[in-house]
Amino acid sequence: MIGVLDGVRTRVLSGVRGVVMRQAAGRVDLSRVDKIPPTLGWPLQRDGMDSPARLDEMRTEAPVQKLTTFLGLNVWLVTGYDAGHAVLVDQTSYSTDIRPYVGKSGASDGDIGGLGFTDPPDHTRxxxxxxxxxxxxxxxxxxxLIDAIIDRQLDEIEAAAKASDDGVVDLVPLFGFAVPFLVICELLGLPDERRETFRELGSARFDVTGGGNAVLGAISGSREFLLAETARQRHDPGPGLIGQIVRDFGDEISDYDLGGLADGAFTGGMETSAGMLALGTVVLLEHREHWEALVAGEADVDAVVEELLRYLSVVQIAFPRFAKTDVVVDGQPIKKGDVVLVHLPAVDRDPAFGGCPVDFDPHRPSKSHLAFGHGIHRCVGAELARVELRKAYPALAKRFPAMTLVDGSDDLEYFGQSIVYGVEKLLVRPLG
Structure with a gap:
């Protein structure tokens, strides 16, 4: 799953090539941005599970509209499904190369690595x-391993509930965070003694409230950790992704590139799944008939997961696209050098989905959502996320059929301004 200001947050804005790149270099440095202005940040603020009503109004007026001008760059917001799909699938009109826009303070040796900020042919390689x-x-x-991790966390939830005076536990650290974190550690092949350090580096990189410098600092911390781990596994390959790539490709890939790929896998595989597990549980508990169907083993789990992915779209903005040439999107002319942001929750609630797209309905006629993005920058870990969700929701429901929320969705403390949406804590009574 991927993200904006994944651009100013999961990683902060993208670059253009050619003349625009050379003109922008030295003029725009996102790493020096202390605060994201309200004109740029408001689309990241939700009303509970719902995006701002203003986005629906914008889609009705025109699915592509100018959002703001930021650091001299015209920023366009896409809220319609067809327009969003067209932008995400277009490999030739846009760049996602952020390097000209982060300056020396935001990148190492002029580069930050990773698939999300790389254009072909480097991206292909x-x-x-x-x-x-x-x-x-x-x-x-x-x-x-995923089954074992889920079972272990369910045991911890039950133990915590029995030890609590009121039977209340917080599902965020025990389930929402723990399951994807432990899975990604297994995927990367991180030894147990290094996991606590890795855990501490995770969450700050998705919060844009501190501006570009804070985001890039958080990114730098996790990247430095993974670069060091890559160098270590170059000499002692582990059982996971890092070690396997070393064994399969050897010197064909540098430590720097491999560290960037590992960091991208971490980015796409941890916080996004954590948000989905927590928020998806809220949705299911508030739509009790679907929870009961999971308990009874009667639910179409694939349909439930796909509808939750669409309904929640926790990655709020796709990787920013910088126009490499003049382009027209849904009738709207966009100039070379402009930034195009696709708002994933808005496009995934377009009336094009049929029925009432603001409602959660696993029986909705099938239509491909864009929660994982699309095109060459579609989340490479999408299938891993699906495996986790398809296993975790039914396991949670069957283990704790009487689980209830302590607070309704209107009373939860959600992330305030984050590329990857989530909830600070989720108090439940697992045993009813």
Whole structure:
């Protein structure tokens, strides 16, 4: 799953090539931005599970509209499904290369690595190293580990509930965070003694309230950790993704590139799944008929998961696209050098989905959502996320059929301004 200001947050804005790049270099440095202005940040603020009503109004007026001008760059917001799909699938009109926009303080040796900030042909070269690790066959090998991790966390939830005076536990650290974190540690092949350090580096990188410098600092911390881990595994390959790529490709990939890929896997595989597990549990508990169907083993789990992915779209903004040439999107002219942001929750609640797209309805006629993005920058870990969600929700429901929320969705403390949406804590009574 991917993200904006994944641009100013999961990683902060993208670059353009050619003349625009050379003109922008030295003029725009996102790493020096102390605060994201309200004109740019408001689309990241939700009303509980729902995006701002203003986005629906914008989509009705025109699915592509100018959001603001930021650091001299015109920023366009896409809220319609067809327009969003067209932008995300277009490999030739846009760049996602952020390097000209972060300055020396935001990048190491002029680069920050990773698939999300790389254009072809470099993107093609790097993706070939990572894609084999996310094939169905490789993921099947992880399934017993995922089952074991989920079972262990369910045991911890039950123990915590029994030890609590009121039977209340917080699902965020015990389930929402723990399951994807432990899975990504297994995927990367991180030894147990290094996992606590890794855990501490995770969450700050998705919060844009501190501005570009804070985001890039958080990114730098996790990248430095993974670069060091990559260098270590170059000499002592572990059992996970890092070690396997070393064994399969050796000197074809540098430590720097491999560290960037590992960091991208961490980015796409941890916080996004954590948000989905917590928020998806809220949705299911408030739509009790679907919870009961999971308990009874009667739910179409694939349909439930896909509808939760669409309904929640926890990655709020796709990787920013910088126009490399003049382009027209849904009738709206966009100039070379402009930034195009696709708002994923808005496009995934477009009336094009049929019925009432603001409602959670697993029986909705099938239509491909864009929660994982689309095109060459579609989340490479999408299938891993699906495996986790398809296993975790039914396991939670069957283990704790009488689980109830302590607070309703209107009373929860959600992330205030974050590329990856989530909830600070989720108090439940697992045993009813």
């Amino acid at each position: 790097l993706r070939k190293f990572l894609t084999p690790e996310f094939t169905r066959r490789r993921l099947q090998r992880l399934e017993p």
